[in-house]
Amino acid sequence: MIDLLTIFVLAVFVGFEVVSKVSTILHTPLMSGANAIHGVILVGAILITGNAESALELVLGLLAVFLATVNVVGGFVVTDRMLEMFKGHKR
């Protein structure tokens, strides 16, 4: 348990640190990119569904897999589309 807590605390600091200085231009893509990353819940959804024993668990798990996949692919694709617009204007 303490291991997990350690990881949590360290991750908080890394999270604060990486985005502490970011220009307003990138706020929207950054939000969208972070949004895609929390789609990692897909990993949890797969693990749950893969070990589901009752029909109810299976249904909930599959729904979670579906929603998390939308989150992941949609998030990364939409972020990439936004960033694509910026290319070619920089030296």
Place this chain on the structure above:
Amino acid sequence: MTVQLVYLVAALCFILALKGLSTPRYARAGNLIGAFGMAIAVVTAYVHGAVHNGLLILVAMALGVVVGIPAARSVKMTAIPQMVALFNGVGGAAAALVALAEFLAVPTSSVLFRVATVLTVLIGSVSFSGSVVTFLKLQELMTSRPVVLPAGQVVSVGVAVVSVVLAVAVSVFPSGFLLVLLALAGLALGVLFVLPVGGADVPIAISLLNAFTGLAVAASGYVLANTLLIVAGTLVGASGTILTRLMAQAMGRPLTNILFGAFTAPALVAVAGEQRTVRSGTVEDVAILLGYAHSVVVVPGYGLAVAQAQHAARELVHLLETRGVSVSYGIHPVAGRMPGHMNVLLAEADVPYEQLKELDDINPGITSVDVALVVGANDVVNPGARDEPSSPIYGMPIFDVDRARAVVFMKRSMRPGFAGVDNTLLYNDKTTLLFGDAKDSLTKLLAALKQL
């Protein structure tokens, strides 16, 4: 062992992704690194974790891809904020479902596990319903004004108290029924949380809900004892919180004011019947004004984006430059519907990055600007934000275009801006109004300029 190693690599990818996304140069690469990390993590989870139901999982993922990719590919750049809100909402819902399913499987484990479950379900539900309401607001399927229910504050506090009681109850006595009730309370709380947030502030609520989803995912990592979920969720939660604060700063207001302002703001008294005169001009008048100016600042807003007038604006600016007029774009940090949104929209129209100027570049020299051309913007040039402490947007930094020599305001109607606040600049003597769709007006203006 190998699984843990892959998760470690994936977590590093996510950190690099966020780092990359914070610098213009590496942003796109950052996003791709994040996607790569996600791909290896998902494949590993599938290969090692999908002991049963492998085929069904693949089908569910395929369906998600079929829904997600076309939605992300076809969404108009103007509708990006609500799309992000939706993707965020489904992520929150997925986290809540995962915790719910795990709880049904092993309801009798430790208290710590149950606390993590409760947090995941509660935060996930809030994030889901809150995101749906933000979507409805931005898509204008419901009013974008703050909605204050009768006794809204009492109801919100009541639901919050019920949620906490349920959360404690489930942590002590494992009960699936109570957990479902908690999820419902969370859904209600999410709606109540976003309803009073005014239109212009909705993106900040999205950013905060994004951080919430991150925390829900982190909590689900405790439920499943999965380090990757903890690290990735926490990263998003922490960076999302910082980002929310940065956005609030860009709007010049404290976060609490944005989220709860509707409850405390004095009711606006409608100035009914008061006749104030505005001056509306013809396209030719404006063409002459612009064509013989030395320096022009274009302040684009959401109206420009809605009318898809970015290209027309760029042509106009180009034509003015060939006439020797010095032109720059004044990009307010919250122009559009989200911080940085306008930069994306203009970049899409191939406007050179160097022409985009920020508040601090424009305002000091504003008195020597001949014409400020406001295209579909409103709140970001409203002098009330600077001069009237009673204004709901008081304190937000604005372009001081009222100090330019002349102002041309392109507007569809006299309707107030997204924040629902009247703009005194419209009644200023220096101001010429040009009514009509932004693209239409710009095209006509372009034709008139060529005649000069």
